Structure formats: C-alpha cells, structure tokens
Amino acid sequence: MKVCKNVSTFYRSVMVALALAFISTANADDIFAYNISLNTSTLRAASGVSYALDFQFNNGDAILGNNTVTFSNYDLGGGTTSAALPTTLTDGFANDYQDPFTPGDHISYTLTMTNAFSGDPNFYSPDEFTFSILDGNGNDINTTSPNGSFITIDTSEVGGPQSASAYSFGNITATIVAVPEPSIWLLTLLGLVGMGILALTRQNCASGGQI
Amino acid sequence: MRIIDKALLGFIACFGWSFSAVAADVLTYHNDNARTGVNPDEISLTPQNVRADAFGLKFKLIVDGQLYAEPLYVSSVPIFNGSQFLGRHNIIVVATEHDSVYAFDADSGKLYWQISLIGPGEIPSDNRNCPSAVSPEIGVTSTPVIDRGIGPYGTIYVLAMTRAANTLTYFYRLHALDLLTGKDVLAPALIQASYPDPGGHGPNYDPATSNINFDPAFSEQRAALVLANGLIYTAWASFCDIPPSSGWIIAYDEKTLTQTYVLNVDPDETPAINPPSSAAGIWQSGAGAAVDEQGNLYLATANGPFDPNFDQGGFPITGDYGDTFLRLSPTLKVTDFFTPSDQLLRTTDDLDLGSGGSMVLPDLYDSSNQVHHLAVTAGKEPTMYIINRDNLGRYNPAGDVIYQRIPGVLGPFGVWSAPAYFNEALYFGPIDTTMMRFTFKYAKLDTVPDSVTSTIFYYPGTNPTISSLGNTNGIVWAAEATNTAQGQEVLHAYDALDVGTELYNSAQSGIRDQFGVSSKFIVPTISNGKVYIGATGLPGTIVGNNPSSGTVGVFGLFNPTPATDVSSTIQVIRGGFRYLPTTGHFIQLVTLTNTGAAPVPFPVSLVLDNLSTGAVLANANGATTIVSPVASQYVNAPLTSSLEPSQSVTVRLDFIDTLKQPILYTTRVLAGVNSR
Numbered sequence: 001m002k003v004c005k006n007v008s009t010f011y012r013s014v015m016v017a018l019a020l021a022f023i024s025t026a027n028a029d030d031i032f033a034y035n036i037s038l039n040t041s042t043l044r045a046a047s048g049v050s051y052a053l054d055f056q057f058n059n060g061d062a063i064l065g066n067n068t069v070t071f072s073n074y075d076l077g078g079g080t081t082s083a084a085l086p087t088t089l090t091d092g093f094a095n096d097y098q099d100p101f102t103p104g105d106h107i108s109y110t111l112t113m114t115n116a117f118s119g120d121p122n123f124y125s126p127d128e129f130t131f132s133i134l135d136g137n138g139n140d141i142n143t144t145s146p147n148g149s150f151i152t153i154d155t156s157e158v159g160g161p162q163s164a165s166a167y168s169f170g171n172i173t174a175t176i177v178a179v180p181e182p183s184i185w186l187l188t189l190l191g192l193v194g195m196g197i198l199a200l201t202r203q204n205c206a207s208g209g210q211i
Numbered sequence: 212m213r214i215i216d217k218a219l220l221g222f223i224a225c226f227g228w229s230f231s232a233v234a235a236d237v238l239t240y241h242n243d244n245a246r247t248g249v250n251p252d253e254i255s256l257t258p259q260n261v262r263a264d265a266f267g268l269k270f271k272l273i274v275d276g277q278l279y280a281e282p283l284y285v286s287s288v289p290i291f292n293g294s295q296f297l298g299r300h301n302i303i304v305v306a307t308e309h310d311s312v313y314a315f316d317a318d319s320g321k322l323y324w325q326i327s328l329i330g331p332g333e334i335p336s337d338n339r340n341c342p343s344a345v346s347p348e349i350g351v352t353s354t355p356v357i358d359r360g361i362g363p364y365g366t367i368y369v370l371a372m373t374r375a376a377n378t379l380t381y382f383y384r385l386h387a388l389d390l391l392t393g394k395d396v397l398a399p400a401l402i403q404a405s406y407p408d409p410g411g412h413g414p415n416y417d418p419a420t421s422n423i424n425f426d427p428a429f430s431e432q433r434a435a436l437v438l439a440n441g442l443i444y445t446a447w448a449s450f451c452d453i454p455p456s457s458g459w460i461i462a463y464d465e466k467t468l469t470q471t472y473v474l475n476v477d478p479d480e481t482p483a484i485n486p487p488s489s490a491a492g493i494w495q496s497g498a499g500a501a502v503d504e505q506g507n508l509y510l511a512t513a514n515g516p517f518d519p520n521f522d523q524g525g526f527p528i529t530g531d532y533g534d535t536f537l538r539l540s541p542t543l544k545v546t547d548f549f550t551p552s553d554q555l556l557r558t559t560d561d562l563d564l565g566s567g568g569s570m571v572l573p574d575l576y577d578s579s580n581q582v583h584h585l586a587v588t589a590g591k592e593p594t595m596y597i598i599n600r601d602n603l604g605r606y607n608p609a610g611d612v613i614y615q616r617i618p619g620v621l622g623p624f625g626v627w628s629a630p631a632y633f634n635e636a637l638y639f640g641p642i643d644t645t646m647m648r649f650t651f652k653y654a655k656l657d658t659v660p661d662s663v664t665s666t667i668f669y670y671p672g673t674n675p676t677i678s679s680l681g682n683t684n685g686i687v688w689a690a691e692a693t694n695t696a697q698g699q700e701v702l703h704a705y706d707a708l709d710v711g712t713e714l715y716n717s718a719q720s721g722i723r724d725q726f727g728v729s730s731k732f733i734v735p736t737i738s739n740g741k742v743y744i745g746a747t748g749l750p751g752t753i754v755g756n757n758p759s760s761g762t763v764g765v766f767g768l769f770n771p772t773p774a775t776d777v778s779s780t781i782q783v784i785r786g787g788f789r790y791l792p793t794t795g796h797f798i799q800l801v802t803l804t805n806t807g808a809a810p811v812p813f814p815v816s817l818v819l820d821n822l823s824t825g826a827v828l829a830n831a832n833g834a835t836t837i838v839s840p841v842a843s844q845y846v847n848a849p850l851t852s853s854l855e856p857s858q859s860v861t862v863r864l865d866f867i868d869t870l871k872q873p874i875l876y877t878t879r880v881l882a883g884v885n886s887r
Binding site: 054056058059060062093094095096098121122123124125126127128129130137138139140145146147148149152154155157163 | 785786787788789790791792793797798799800821861863871873874875876877878
C-alpha cells in the first residue's frame with residue numbers, strides 16, 4: 001500500500017501541475033484560437049464586381065509588435081486571391097493587409113492570437129484584429145458593425161479573455177467559434193492520460209496489485 | 212473565452228443622426244457640403260434659454276477689414292508656444308477684405324495668430340469700379356474651407372485678391388495655411404486658367420491656343436470655396452457685370468495646389484443679348500456649390516447666354532449655360548442641367564437664377580415609400596425650384612418640366628441668400644419680405660409657408676442658419692441688415708418650429724448687444740453654445756491703418772449651467788483601432804455601461820481629455836467650453852433617452868491622426884441638456 005500511496009501522490013502532483021499549466025495559459029501571454037467562417041455565395045453571384053479581403057492588426061497599447069495573429073486552414077470555397085494570403089501579422093500602426101479577391105461560396109480559416117497588453121489602460125487601448133471585405137473602391141462592405149468589419153477581436157486590457165465579435169451584411173453572416181489551441185489539446189490529452197493512469201493505479205492498489 | 216455575436220439593428224438605427232451630423236466644427240460654408248446650414252448637435256442653446264435676460268453679446272473680435280466670409284469654427288486645436296504645448300483650445304478663423312486671416316480663441320477672444328496674404332509690392336484690390344458690391348477694398352471675399360486631415364494639424368484653404376501697389380495689375384492666389392500658425396504650407400497657387408473657345412469670340416481669346424484665358428481683373432470670386440473629392444473648387448463671376456468676364460469653375464488638388472480641372476460655362480464670354488450681363492457668372496451671394504454623396508457639384512449661374520441648340524447628348528453646343536442649374540461631375544463635366552423656360556427674359560432683365568445658394572436635400576420619401584433625391588434653388592425672381600437630382604429637367608421652352616416648381620412665393624424679388632433645412636422644413640430669407648418656413652409632406656413641399664417672421668428683411672434678405680439637438684431645440688438664427696447707411700446689424704433668433712415666435716434679437720437690450728454695422732450676405736456660425744456673426748466695424752474704428760474694419764460679435768449664455776460629470780457611475784471599455792484606408796481615419800468602438808443605480812440623463816457625452824496632439828475626432832458632436840478641462844472633444848452616445856442602470860451603449864470614435872502617432876487619451880462622461 002505504501003508503494004501505491006506514493007505512486008498516487010506522484011500522479012496527483014502531475015495532475016495539479018497540468019492544471020496549473022492550463023490555468024497559466026489564460027493569463028496575459030495566452031494564445032487564443034478561433035475558427036472563422038463567412039458564407040459569400042451572395043458576393044459570388046455578383047459577377048464582375050471586384051473585391052478585396054482586408055486583414056488588419058492594429059496597435060493600441062504601449063508596445064508595437066507585442067502581439068501576433070497566425071492564420072491556418074484557409075478555405076475560400078472556390079474563390080481566389082491574386083496574392084498570397086497572410087500567414088502571420090504582428091500588431092502595428094495602420095497594419096493593413098489587402099488581397100484582391102474573387103469570391104467563392106464561403107471563406108473559412110483558423111486564427112490564433114496572442115493576448116499581451118502593455119501600458120496604463122487609462123490612456124492606452126487594446127490591440128485589435130479585424131477582418132473585412134472591401135469593394136472595388138476600397139470601401140468596406142458595411143456590416144452591422146459600426147467599424148465596418150465582419151470580425152473584430154481585441155486583446156484584453158486585464159489579461160482576461162479577449163473580446164471577439166462577428167457581424168453580418170445582408171445574407172453574408174460571419175461566425176466565430178473559439179477553439180482550444182493545440183497546446184491546450186495536448187494538455188487536455190495529457191490530463192486524460194494522467195487520469196487514466198491514476199484510475200488504473202487505484203484499481204491495481206485496491207486489488208492489491210503491484211506496479 | 213467570451214464570444215459576442217451582437218445584434219446591432221437597434222444600434223445602427225440609433226446612430227442615424229449622430230453619424231450624419233458632425234457639429235463640433237464648422238469647417239465650410241453653411242455647415243456641410245449639402246449646405247443645409249444646420250448644426251444638429253447644439254446642447255447649450257435652447258428655445259428656453261435664448262432670451263434677452265440670459266443670452267447676449269459676450270465679446271467682440273475686431274479685425275482689419277470688412278467681413279463677407281463666414282467665420283469658421285475649429286474645436287480642440289493643440290496650441291504651442293514654440294515647442295511648449297499650451298493645451299487644446301477651440302478657435303475661430305476669420306478672413307477679411309484686407310487680406311488678413313485671424314485665429315482667435317473661440318471662448319476667450321484671445322488672438323493666436325494673424326497673417327497677411329498681401330504679397331511684396333502689393334495691396335488689397337480696389338473695388339474694380341463696382342462700389343455697390345465689395346468696397347472700398349477687396350481681399351478675401353469667399354468663405355475659406357478647412358481640412359483637419361491635411362498637414363500636421365489641419366489646413367485652411369483661402370483665396371485672396373491683391374493688386375500691384377503701383378499698377379492696375381491684379382492677382383488671385385489660393386493659399387494653404389497651417390491651422391496652427393497661419394503660415395503657407397505650400398507655395399500659393401496663382402490663379403490662371405484657359406478653356407477652349409472654338410468660336411474665338413471672347414475678348415480674352417488667344418488665337419495661338421484657341422482658348423480664352425482667365426482674367427483676374429474682371430473676375431470676382433465670391434462663392435465659398437468647396438472641398439470635395441480631394442479638390443478645392445473655386446467659382447467665379449464678374450464685378451457688377453462689367454465685361455469681359457464669364458463663369459469659371461477651377462479646381463485644385465488640396466495636397467499640392469496643382470490645378471486639376473477647369474470649366475467655363477460661357478466660353479466665348481458673350482455678354483448675352485443686351486449688355487451688361489454677368490456672362491453666366493457663379494456668385495450665389497457667397498454660397499458654395501452643394502455636393503452630393505457621390506461628389507457631384509450643384510450650382511446655379513447668373514444671367515448670360517444659353518444655347519438652345521443641343522448636341523447629340525442634349526447639351527448646348529456652344530457650352531453656354533446662362534441662368535442654369537448645373538450638375539457637375541467631380542472632374543467638372545456638365546452631366547445634367549435645368550434651365551428655366553423664361554431664361555431669355557432672365558438674361559435680358561438681369562434676373563439671375565444664381566443669385567441664391569443651392570442645397571442638396573436629404574433623402575425624402577413619398578407616401579409609397581419611394582425615395583427622392585432632390586435639390587432646391589431660387590434666384591432673383593420669387594419662384595422656388597425643387598429639382599430631381601437624378602434627372603434635373605433640361606430646357607423646355609414651353610414650360611419647366613421639373614420635380615416641383617413653386618412660383619411667386621419668395622417675396623417680390625426673390626433671394627440673395629441661401630436656404631436652410633431642418634426637420635423636413637426649408638427656411639428661406641428673401642429680400643424685402645419676411646423669413647419663411649415651408650414644410651415637406653411626403654417629399655412634396657407645401658406651396659405656402661406655415662410660418663413667417665414678424666421681421667421684414669430688406670436687401671439682401673437673410674441667410675437662415677439653424678442650431679438644434681437632433682430634431683429638438685431648433686433655433687433659426689438670422690442677420691438683419693438694417694436699412695440705413697450706418698445702421699446696426701441685428702442678430703435674430705426664432706423658434707425653428709414656428710418662426711413667428713421670436714426668441715431674441717440683439718436690439719432688445721439697447722446698446723448692450725450692438726456688435727457692428729450692417730453688412731451683406733452674413734452667415735451666423737453656431738457651435739458649442741456660442742454664435743459668431745460678422746459685421747462691418749463701427750464708424751471711426753481703425754485697425755492696422757485701415758479705416759474699413761470689421762467685427763465678429765460673439766454671443767452666448769451669460770450663466771450657462773454645467774453638465775453633470777457622471778464618470779464615477781459609467782464603466783468605459785475601449786475596443787481597439789480599425790484603419791480605414793480610403794480616408795486614413797481610425798475607428799474605435801467604446802462601450803459605456805451605467806453601473807449606478809439611477810438613470811444617467813440624455814444626452815450622454817463621452818469626453819476625450821489629454822488626447823495625443825496629432826489626433827482629433829472627425830465625428831465629435833461638440834467640445835467642452837465651461838467644464839474643465841475645456842476644448843476637449845466629445846461624442847454623444849447613440850441614445851434617444853437616458854442610459855438606464857446596467858444598460859450599455861457603444862460609441863463610435865472616428866479619429867484623424869495626422870502625425871501618425873499612437874492615439875492616447877483619458878475619458879470623462881458628461882450628461883444632461885446643459886453646457887459641456
């Protein structure tokens with residue numbers, strides 16, 4: 001039994017460590033991930049009209065470049081762009097990435113975003129990621145957002161959750177779904193493995209077995 | 212993780228009037244490019260407190276020349292002494308016929324800078340043998356225009372006339388002045404232009420180029436400058452119809468002062484059938500051309516020849532457009548026109564269609580909920596023309612075919628002024644009669660006024676200008692030129708819902724509120740609880756060795772009640788910045804939540820203090836003037852009533868950031884219908 005007790009204590013310590021690690025990821029340096037999608041079949045139907053995708057990551061706090069957004073899993077639903085889609089953006093002044101775009105049925109991608117904030121929140125503002133679609137004149141397809149975007153994600157001033165919002169334009173509806181980061185999946189998986197081992201240990205100990 | 216998918220229909224609806232109405236500043240003639248003449252964000256001045264025992268003359272600004280240009284108001288300007296930052300201040304910009312431009316503190320009257328636009332070896336122009344117009348000297352006649360997004364802190368565009376001191380050589384120059392110092396930020400553009408004259412009839416015809424050339428000695432620039440499409444548009448007429456002159460419109464790039472487009476609407480300079488004629492000059496009693504959302508310009512020409520022989524597109528072959536209401540593309544192509552069927556009579560009898568200002572009306576809906584895109588104009592004849600901007604009506608000698616023609620309503624002699632619009636009503640100030648209010652019903656204007664003033668406005672009538680808080684607290688302000696040689700100018704205020712109710716006039720309190728001698732074409736400027744109104748200086752007043760001085764009377768409440776600071780019960784959550792590449796502006800959304808137990812009274816204003824010096828709000832509804840710190844811009848929350856406990860509301864901030872530096876500020880929240 002002594003052996004079992006020691007083993008159990010060891011695995012419980014591992015679990016506590018994993019839990020602490022998980023909690024720590026919710027603080028200022030956390031990375032949040034989102035699945036973003038828009039149905040763009042309405043735009044596709046308007047043949048002959050030119051558009052551009054507009055990705056922005058603008059600084060608001062005391063440090064330029066202290067946050068990053070990373071893009072993956074692009075799916076334009078048959079649409080095309082005339083330049084490469086961005087893979088990463090760092091917050092900057094008027095950091096605007098535009099890409100001429102022929103719409104398909106939909107747009108989807110996964111976005112991960114860090115969450116640092118620097119400076120006195122009585123003076124400074126969050127860093128902000130926005131995703132928009134521009135018309136041929138470079139103006140927004142004005143959405144229900146007062147800033148004209150389909151997606152807006154702000155870093156948190158207090159190290160807590162980011163503020164993420166999705167908007168629409170007519171039949172074009174944006175959705176945004178939070179997804180755990182791979183590291184969080186890994187932590188969860190490790191936690192499940194740990195719990196399994198712990199359960200197995202208890203079972204073995206209860207039956208007098210040795211490990 | 213907080214995911215917010217906001218339902219914002221109500222939010223957008225609430226933003227309706229606050230988005231379209233930006234009133235902290237008056238940067239152009241009659242408030243906006245539509246020329247509505249309305250400041251819809253005036254909180255301090257109400258029909259209740261604008262009365263002689265509470266409201267009157269606060270102080271006067273004395274300047275070195277007569278005033279024809281409307282004073283312009285610029286809120287929250289950072290002021291420096293060398294490199295020392297002295298804080299932000301609201302300023303008023305005044306341009307005179309002595310070719311001076313002034314920047315005064317709008318709240319204290321302190322002079323920040325004065326600059327002369329007279330070049331070396333030059334003097335202001337003489338009156339060009341036209342003593343009945345601007346006299347004895349001509350300098351800056353047109354209302355300047357200001358762009359806060361150009362230059363480090365904003366740029367004033369102003370057009371000045373001078374002449375050589377020792378010869379009768381005349382010059383016009385378009386200046387771009389730094390808002391902070393008054394100094395030229397670009398080399399001034401000397402106005403020169405030419406335009407094809409296939410017939411070769413013009414006195415200024417140059418056979419080498421087959422063009423006529425612009426002649427500054429015979430061109431008067433009275434219509435307000437127009438800023439649209441990144442261009443400064445200038446429009447030109449004659450001095451007392453003295454030939455050779457013609458109707459020029461000349462555009463310049465606002466960033467370079469490079470000439471971009473030229474149009475002449477009487478290119479052979481023919482002075483109609485019986486001279487004198489203004490040859491289709493554009494003067495509009497000082498009003499600027501109206502501009503629609505697509506950047507098209509609308510203006511009316513004075514008397515001059517009109518060619519009824521049309522090309523395949525239906526336009527006059529010779530390009531002669533006397534007495535015509537024009538739609539011009541941003542590149543100054545005539546894209547449509549309306550010429551009254553009595554054009555020939557107007558030309559021979561000097562009945563300018565273009566003696567008054569035109570206005571682009573807001574979208575109006577008929578009983579079938581069909582939207583109408585309309586404009587209104589009127590001239591030296593008592594007919595009002597409501598015109599469909601999508602199809603102006605062209606020329607039909609058998610009778611006008613336009614949206615609505617209302618004959619005989621604008622007094623005996625028509626208008627030498629610009630109308631105003633408020634709450635589906637039009638306000639006209641014709642000459643030798645009362646000021647009138649006409650109302651729209653389902654996109655049609657009533658053909659009789661529903662109220663008129665008891666005041667008779669003699670020549671040149673009056674330019675009604677309106678302050679309000681949204682659709683409430685409407686006040687119509689009007690300058691009266693008393694009909695005597697040295698008569699005092701009078702400021703009147705009327706209830707905008709019934710102009711038969713006079714709230715105040717500056718003659719009610721003896722000499723207390725006298726501010727100057729009557730002048731012509733005066734337009735009051737109203738912002739942040741004060742009224743600024745130009746006049747000729749008092750007799751005997753000599754400023755800068757110039758006996759023809761001018762004044763600006765500054766009116767306001769004697770004891771304004773301060774708004775309540777509710778910052779302690781309002782949680783302010785900032786979003787980040789979104790960049791608008793087409794304008795260069797930054798948009799930020801800020802959420803206000805009432806964390807207190809009591810409602811916060813309407814209107815609720817988010818005040819930005821300590822704002823980075825290179826930043827300014829493009830959509831401010833006002834700026835503080837009595838609740839310290841002053842000269843801080845604010846934006847009103849999109850509410851129609853109080854902010855209830857636990858209720859949140861999102862405020863949209865639209866920043867210009869000329870220095871391209873981080874936008875920093877602290878916040879305050881003020882509430883209630885009292886002065887900020």
